[in-house]
Amino acid sequence: MRVPVTDLVGHPGETRPFAAAASRDAFGQDPWGPADEAIVDPIRLDLHLDSVVEGILVRGRIDVELVLPCARCLEPQGTDRTLEVAELFLDPTKREDDTDEDPGYELVDDRTAIDLSTLVRDAVVIDLPTRILCREDCQGLCPVCGTDRNTRDCGHGEESEPDARWAKLAELDLPRDQT
Numbered sequence: 380m381r382v383p384v385t386d387l388v389g390h391p392g393e394t395r396p397f398a399a400a401a402s403r404d405a406f407g408q409d410p411w412g413p414a415d416e417a418i419v420d421p422i423r424l425d426l427h428l429d430s431v432v433e434g435i436l437v438r439g440r441i442d443v444e445l446v447l448p449c450a451r452c453l454e455p456q457g458t459d460r461t462l463e464v465a466e467l468f469l470d471p472t473k474r475e476d477d478t479d480e481d482p483g484y485e486l487v488d489d490r491t492a493i494d495l496s497t498l499v500r501d502a503v504v505i506d507l508p509t510r511i512l513c514r515e516d517c518q519g520l521c522p523v524c525g526t527d528r529n530t531r532d533c534g535h536g537e538e539s540e541p542d543a544r545w546a547k548l549a550e551l552d553l554p555r556d557q558t
Contacts, residue, residue, distance in 0.1 A: 380405045381492045387430040397426045407496040419444040434470040450510045451519030462502045468493045
């Protein structure tokens, strides 16, 4: 998603708001990784574009709705995320030639625009929850038959046969901690 900034480039101190609601396709075709199927359109942006000597400072909020599977029962769960962002898009003419640093975000199209695609993708993917539960007392799936234990009792109970791959560990005679 390219945003024109010709009114801001070279005018330090100038600022303007930028608000948009767009589908994930508006942020390019690069993969979203684990968020690829989880994002519910639209992604909402509420940003401020500030002109600074080095380029354009983008700061504000990204709101996104995700649908992810419960970590125990795999039922889809919706979650709303509000992400705070602040990134500097450098003016390439202000960059020193002898620096070996990663250029990061830069002004594009001959310093007339910024591309928010990578910023939005990075913010969403970094903030993905590692584990989401439908509820704290979710009983999950039965390891024997795969039944959702939240909806019905399959009769297999909590006790199950130990995994044969770990059976040799039960034979270990380890010293007990005496503290």
